Amino acid sequence: MKATVNGTVIAEAPQEDLIKIEGNWYFPPSSVNAELLTKSPTAYHCPWKGDCQYFNVQDGETSLQDRAFSYPAPYPTAFDRVGKDFSGYVTFWKEVKVTE
Template sequence: MKAVLGGTVIAEAPKEDLIAIEGNWYFPPSSVNAELLEKSPTPYTCPWKGECQYFNVKDGDASLQDRAWSYPQPYPTAFDRVGKDFSNYVAFWKEVQVTD
């Protein structure tokens, strides 16, 4: 599967390596082009997953705010709920298209 923005592939991995959580595909950290992400200061804590790290996604000279996120240290109970360790896996929002 691929996460694509304006023709640029931000992440790519076999579907079996991704984790689906609440309708979003989470890509393994090693499959993400980290050069296209920059940490955002936007705070958020999910009541069951834990503290979230948002990222701005670079689109040429522009930066799309908070279009990607991950959970660096999810709550241990979240692993039971999801069935896998999803620490640092990255999901995308809005303009970033995730396709097979």
């Protein structure tokens, strides 16, 4: 699967390597082009996953604010709910399209 914005591949991995949580596909950290992400100061806390890290996604000269996010250190109880450790996995939204 691929996460792209305007033809630029942000992340790519086989579907079996991704984790689907609440309708979002989470990519393994090693499959994400980290050069296209910058940490955002936006704060969010999920009651069952823990603290979230948002990222801005670079689209050429434009930075798309908070279009990617991950949970660097999710609660251990979240692993039971998801069925797998998803620490550091990255998901995308809005202009970043995830396709097979």
